[in-house]
Amino acid sequence: MTESAEERAAATVGVAQYRLGDAQLVRGEGIRSWDASGREYLDCVSGTFNLILGHHHPEVMAAVRAQTEELVFASSSFRTESTDRLMRDLVALAPPGLTRVNLRSSGGSTANEGAIRIAQHHTGRRDVIVPFRGHVGQTIAAAAYNGSSRMRAPFHMPPLGAVHVPDAYCFRCFYRQTPDSCGMLCVSRIEDFITYASSGSVACVLIEPISGMGGNIVPPPGYFPALRALCDEHGIVLIFDEIQTAFGRTGQMFAADLFGVVPHMMTVSKGLTGSGLPLAAILTEERMADWDRSLHGFTYGGHNLAAAAAVKTLEIVRRPGFLENVRRTGAILTERLGALRREHPMLGDVRGPGLMLGLELVRPDGGKAPELAHAFQRALHARGVLTRVSEHGLGNVIELRPPLILTPAEAHLIADRFGEALAVVAAEAVGRTTHAPRVGTARPDRAG
Ligand SMILES: Cc1ncc(COP(=O)(O)O)c(C=O)c1O
Missing domain, CATH: 3.40.640.10 (Type I PLP-dependent aspartate aminotransferase-like (Major domain))
Incomplete structure (x- = not known):
């Protein structure tokens, strides 16, 4: 059976780097972009970490x-x-x-x-x-x-x-x-x-x-x-x-x-x-x-x-206040994600200065959890939040790098979505693993 032009196009689309199915981006503004169906995304990776001033400054x-x-x-x-x-x-x-x-x-x-x-x-x-x-x-x-x-x-x-x-x-x-x-x-x-x-x-x-x-x-x-x-x-x-x-x-x-x-x-x-x-x-x-x-x-x-x-x-x-805004919005995200870490043991570490943040997912024994990082990322994508996982670190760390023009309100919005997505992943994990809600501050053993 010969392939139609549409099938060939669909196959080509299958290699889209964010694995977002057939989403075709048509517009971007600030930290947001939109696909051809009108769906809105919060671009938490600044394109490919390059759009520090957001889309279309x-x-x-x-x-x-x-x-x-x-x-x-x-x-x-x-x-x-x-x-x-x-x-x-x-x-x-x-x-x-x-x-x-x-x-x-x-x-x-x-x-x-x-x-x-x-x-x-x-x-x-x-x-x-x-x-x-x-x-x-x-x-x-x-x-x-x-x-x-x-x-x-x-x-x-x-x-x-x-x-x-x-x-x-x-x-x-x-x-x-x-x-x-x-x-x-x-x-x-x-x-x-x-x-x-x-x-x-x-x-x-x-x-x-x-x-x-x-x-x-x-x-x-x-x-x-x-x-x-x-x-x-x-x-x-x-x-x-x-x-x-x-x-x-x-x-x-x-x-x-x-x-x-x-x-x-x-x-x-x-x-x-x-x-x-x-x-x-x-x-x-x-x-x-x-x-x-x-x-x-x-x-x-x-x-x-x-x-x-x-x-x-x-x-x-170089304008006054630019770097200050990065530190301020970064601190909001770090604080809010830190609160999520205290609640969810699977979030083993939240690290990074300014708006260069990484969230490391861990198994109950402290080992690397790429499967949880990918589930987390899928839950974020389902909420229109674009992230990536650490490719050289074998995929156990979610990379969060929004444009540096982020406002405090947008930082809170992103933190809200991360909270929703993590709650979904945590609920899915219950029954499958021994992850229990975090009590106290002790960290799991971080072997391997
Ligand atoms: C730290 C670092 N170095 C080098 C590169 C390669 O840059 P390019 O993709 O523009 O060739 C990248 C790209 O992601 C990078 O993140």
């Missing part, structure tokens, strides 16, 4: 429209007003010492590859240290560095000198320590990995300050100063992948500001253009500028429309 859209009247595209042989201005603004905003901008990638994966190349060129060395669960990207090279075998298993990856080291996942510490007495083994043991697991030629550490796809893993105080010291001692370039964390997501402009540590290099993308145009940047120290720029560049890097959107976005995130 009017000022960003106006800047893009104005740019379309002047110059849509320029070859990278030329400067343009938007790209010049953007590079100046990025340097002014970035942590001190990051004075050079490479604007020649249009996405995060290739920006990270560019950062690795710059580090390799600068040091003359090869290997890249990436923490477990780290996300570097989706190209073949970037995926070979990802800190989870899930992304590598289906493909034949060339050996690219990736050295994977345990991450600072205090909730499930690799070294079975507790934060108050751990001695920061997740940094000091990297020495052993350099000595025994690397090729002996380590160029850089590439790390997300908060592991996003890995499960919203927030390193403890002291981790980044120790990591920076270790890198300095070994002449290793410390690269912060701030692709999810930059431009206010954590309540500070950069996660580097939050942790009080300046890396040697930084990659940014996603939030850079506010409402969804593709662009990425690599920021480096001055000493790393001495390389042939033709070694890393893509046709659509530094795209003029995206650069115009980025200039406007940086203007908006």
Whole structure:
């Protein structure tokens, strides 16, 4: 039987990334979007964590429209007003010492590859240290560095000198320590990995300050100063992948500001253009500028429309009150979700600064509960709330990253929906598991 055009279209739709059946998005505004049937969604993942100013921010859209009247595209042989201005603004905003901008990638994966190349060129060395669960990207090279075998298993990856080291996942510490007495083994043991697991030629550490796809893993105080010291001692370039964390997501402009540590290099993308145009940047120290720029560049890097959107976005995130709003609405969500955690033992942890939150679902014995996280996510989707689960963390953490323009009323609305959805999942779990309502504050054993 031959397939009709409708059947073929339906089959294509089946690969939709949020698995929302045949929902076709037609409009977006602020934290909301609508599908063709008129159904409304609360976008609690900011598109793909990139719409920090929400859908269709009017000022960003106006800047893009104005740019379309002047110059849509320029070859990278030329400067343009938007790209010049953007590079100046990025340097002014970035942590001190990051004075050079490479604007020649249009996405995060290739920006990270560019950062690795710059580090390799600068040091003359090869290997890249990436923490477990780290996300570097989706190209073949970037995926070979990802800190989870899930992304590598289906493909034949060339050996690219990736050295994977345990991450600072205090909730499930690799070294079975507790934060108050751990001695920061997740940094000091990297020495052993350099000595025994690397090729002996380590160029850089590439790390997300908060592991996003890995499960919203927030390193403890002291981790980044120790990591920076270790890198300095070994002449290793410390690269912060701030692709999810930059431009206010954590309540500070950069996660580097939050942790009080300046890396040697930084990659940014996603939030850079506010409402969804593709662009990425690599920021480096001055000493790393001495390389042939033709070694890393893509046709659509530094795209003029995206650069115009980025200039406007940086203007908006610098306005008084912008970061304060992230901290305020983040605190509302943290407080309300914390109350849910006290009520429901299956919600093992609620963590993250600002509007970068993760909710870890646990089994009665404390083990990871991806099945509960997926049930929770389905219940949220049924209520029109869009979330994702931690892909590199094996899906046991719900990722909550609403646009940074969230209002307090919207934060409460989201918390209400999370409460309703969790109550449904908890009711379903009764009888199937031994999860009982939480009494007191004791946590279950967090094995595995
Ligand atoms: C932390 C991080 N790094 C890199 C990437 C890759 O970015 P892109 O999908 O734009 O290539 C992503 C994308 O999700 C990310 O979250």
